[in-house]
Amino acid sequence: MPEIIEIEIYRRQGEAMLGRRIERVVADDDWFLKEGATAEAVAAVCEGAVVDAVRRRGKLMLVDLSSGVTLGWRYGMTGRLLVDGAAEIEHLEYSSMRNEPAWDRFVVHFDDGGSARIRDPRRLGGVSIDPDESALGVDAFDAAPAVIRDRVAVGRVALKARLLDQTRIAGIGNLIADETMWRAGLDPARPAGELSPNEQRRLATHLRAVLDDFLRDGGSHTGRLQDHRVRGGVCPRCGTTLDRREIGGRTTFSCPQHQS
């Protein structure tokens, strides 16, 4: 599903929108407009405006317009970006194998005949006007070891839940979290604040490596643990049956042998 890796791929693809003028917006799914945005308001700030920049913070894609406003594009767990009809990511884990135009929830038409659209079967994404970027923590790609120490490895909440908290560190989703803790040998249920300095460094190091690996390999589903994240799955390192638990409200797989 879209985590920081997929959104970064979308952002790079979205650079094809730079300098192009928006002629028309199709935003007829009210549910998809968030934080009070309406089809009328979106049309007013978009139509006639030029795309000045395409940025990203965590899982939030930001589209700066010459009208002075910024659109926030969220992809939920099944949202994909199509620019001029083409998708950089053809298929998402846990999403449909089909590809229906009826799933277009937000479409921008440029005056050159091209378009950009969010195609999201499950409608868990959304578009907002001038989203509060400061509500998101440090972007995971910029997370120095000190960020892990000061913002993640604190409190009594489970480490897994901490990693998923976008206000602490932005961009980590379920798959990146599980792969990182598996590589780092850390139990997802451990209270985040109980990590030793050495364990904090291990977490920071492995998070960095996971992000680099996943971006190189093309998605958050490319981890070594991924194929084993099923009921009865075994640890690819030692063959021990993986624990399957719900932590932080998400299905969590971990190796009882390696992770403590």
Added chain:
DNA sequence: CTCGACTCCTGTTAGC
């Protein structure tokens, strides 16, 4: 402020 529980969405799949 912290933190767990709950809710939303819908395509896919497991099971009867």
Added chain:
DNA sequence: TGCTAACAGGAGTCGA
């Protein structure tokens, strides 16, 4: 064969 229920997870809300 056809139906139902469970499942997937990002994000927002609510109450203790």
